[in-house]
Amino acid sequence: MSSDTARRTRGPRRPAKDDGPRASLRQLLPFLFEHKGVLVLVTVLSILAAVTTLGQPLVVGQLIERVQSGEALGILVWALVALVIVSSLISGFQHYLLQRTGTAVVLSSRRRLIARLLHLPVQEYDARRTGDLVSRVGTDTTLLYAVLTQGLADSVGNALIFLGAIIAMLVIDPVLLLLILVVVGVSVGVVGVLSGRIRRSTQVQQEKVGELASGVERAIGSIRTIRAAGAADREQESISATAADAYDAGVNVAKASALVVPIAGVALQLSLLVVLGVGGFRVASGAISIAALVTFVMFLFFLIAPLGSFFGAITSVNQALGALGRIQEVLDLPTETADDVVAAASAPDVTAAETAIEFRDVHFSYPDAVVSARRSAESEALKTLTEVRADRSGLAEDVREGDVLRGVSFRVPRGARVALVGPSGAGKSTTLALIERFYDPTSGAVLLGGADVRSLDRLALRAQLGYVEQDAPTLAGTIGDNLRLASPHASDAECEEVLRAVNLGDVLERSPLGLEAPVGEAGVMLSGGERQRLAIARALLAAPPILLLDESTSSLDGLNEQRMREAIDAVATGRTLVVIAHRLSTVIDSDLIVVLDRGRVVGQGTHDELVATVPLYRELAQRQLLA
Known part of the structure; x- marks a missing residue:
């Protein structure tokens, strides 16, 4: 699809939001201070490089004076060669350290993000798009690399060169220096105005890239449904429109950044013209010597080079800060356990409790x-798929x-065996989510073994629960990987035994790899019923005292459902x-059946009583509970 088509499909352009996540340079410092040892070494090298660089014009000036006076050059030539070589070697080693440290900053930021993402409250996953969160780990963190590799970390050395050049130029000719400072001051002011634009545009660009990743993740994850619905072209148009938005934001960044480059070039050229013109006149008038003018010109280049590095640093830092705002937004979110009591109690022994x-x-x-997120997702899905796919927690049923x-x-x-029944939207899946403490009640209490679950350590609580979701995911990897998710130390014999208990023995026999046989992305190499039975086997392998099964036999045929019931009965x-x-x-032989309707309990008892x-x-019951 052409970009013009994509632009037409996305409708009128919306202005960028100004209230998105923003970051300051202060928030960037912790990422840098993790590598303060290397940064100190880089700073020392920057100082040495500044000294060797500033020494070169002075040596050149003396060489010119000796040539004019007919004196022997002596050791000055070798001193100049040594200064150039040492300066180059220091710069090369410094470049290596900065590249390595920049990569380390990206690694540490990704580790922080991963640690936070895997411990967020469940409501954050329900309210946010998966692809956008993934984009923050991959794309946004990469921009932090530029902070160290494009001028910020060696700013100390550049600052020394800049300051040393100004002092030397002041000594040589204050008049010429004043003219140069006027040109440089104007260019710095213009770049300062552009820096805010770069940061805002980068933030918008990263947000659009996150939306793009979400759209691709959604489409690929539902590709069979999309193909069957004949919606591939519509999905392509929608995702391409988002890609075009990201392109537009990227162009805005490029425009602002592109202005910085010629500003630095104009500053250098204009300064050079001023020095050559005014300086030539002052040489002719005898105010300064030719050697002084040449030395001044060399210091001018050493003044402009750090300035160009500074301009580049402004661009890279503002791009990084735009991405860091999105990173920091996630890092500032509380973890799932942030609101737990300080001394959370271990879960009570439910095998000894009456209830x-x-x-x-x-x-x-x-x-x-x-x-809001669920309503938006439903609306988006209905536009192309005409149906809403329930998510991993059954949230779509209950929101x-x-x-x-x-x-x-x-x-x-x-x-006891207790069954929860009721029409769609009655609150059944939400009930299990509250037991697992994916959410906490608005009011009232959920008790486990007589203790309020809000007073319990979450890990200890969940260790007592085996939870099989309505649409339990199968993780990419092997059969053994999926089984050992909650029981990492289970033996092969135990894994094979539980697989046969849920009638999955034939899956083991399909491949000579046995438990090491791959299941494909999202379990694509297994049938829907096999994925469901694998999830149940995973819960049974952990052997918790309480099993929570969310319509766990819904994907099974009659024969396998009967075998599954026998397996569950056995454990x-x-x-x-x-x-x-x-x-x-x-449910017909359950000890207790709880009937829910619109969030209320409308009946409890046995099948015959209800x-x-x-x-x-x-x-x-007359409709076989197929609500």
Whole structure:
């Protein structure tokens, strides 16, 4: 598709937002100070380089005077050669250190981002686009590299050269220096105005790149659905429009940056013309000598070179600060455990408690950002796919206006099998999310073994829970990698045993690699039912005292569902099960069935009791609970 077409599809241009994340140079310093040892060495080398550089014009001036007077050059020639060689060697080694340190800054920033991204509250993932978060780790961090490699780290040496050149020029001819400072002052002022524009444009560009990554990630992740719906061309137009926006922002950066280069060139050329013109006149008048003029011209170049480096540093630093604003936005987000009590208690032994799980008058509403993000995602998907894909937590089912749960209360006895049933949007998946502490109740309490889950250490809490999501993901890698996600020390024999327990023995036999057989990206080499059974096997391998199953048999045929139920029954002895039911056969023999409707409990009891007393359950049962 042409760029013109892409521009037409995206509609009228929207102005860039001015309230996006911004960063200051102070926020950049911690990334640099992690490598302060190397930076100190670079600073020392910069000082040595400045000394050897400033010494060259002085030696040249003396050489010219000796030539004019007919004196022997003596050691001055060798001194000049030594200064040039030493200066070059120092610059080369300094360049290597800066390149290596710049790469180390990118590495440390990526480690910080990864550590924060993997420990954010679940609501942040629900409210943000995955591709945009990935873009911050990959693209945004790369711009920090330029900070060290394009002039900032050796600013001490450049500052010394700049200052030394000014002092030397002041001694040689104050009049010429004053004229040069006027030219330089004007150029510095113009570059200062451009720097803010560069930072704003870079920020917009990085945001658009993040949107582009999100769009590509969404399209590739749903490629089969998109192809089946005949929506590939529409997706291409949408993503291409975002790419065009990123291009426009990049052009704005290029325009502002391009102005900096000629400004430095004009400053140098104009300064040189001023020196040659005015300086020649002053030589002719006897105010200064030819040797002094030549020395002044050399110092002029040493004055302009740091200035050009300074201009380049302004461009690279402002680009980095635009990206750092997006990086810092994530780093400033609280982690999942940031609001935990200081001395979080270990989870109680639920195998000894009379009640494993209890909900006490629980109300819950999803944060506005999550609701807004979900509504936006649904609208975008409906435009091209005509359906909304439920995400990994089942959030799409439950996010609606107002409270998702309204005064929910029920008890799950230890060792019991409890089923949650109800129409779509009743709040079933949200109930499991609250048990896992992906979210906390707006009011009321969720108890585990009699203890409020908000008072418990999250890792200890989740170690007692085996959670199988509605659309449980299969991680790229091998069968063994997926099984050992929660049980890294499980033996091959244990893995094979649990696979056969969920009727996945034939998957092992397909390949001579056995547990090391790859499953493909997102488990593409497995069927939907096999992916679901693999997720259940993963939970069973960890052998927690409580199993939370979110419609875990929804992707299975009748035969495999029966075998799955037998496998779950085999490991359910002594364990508590909370099951979101998809089929009547899954719940009919449950010890307790909790019926939810629009966030409220409308009935509790056994199958026979509910058929007789709860019209909604009776209707669901007649339709085999296929809500």
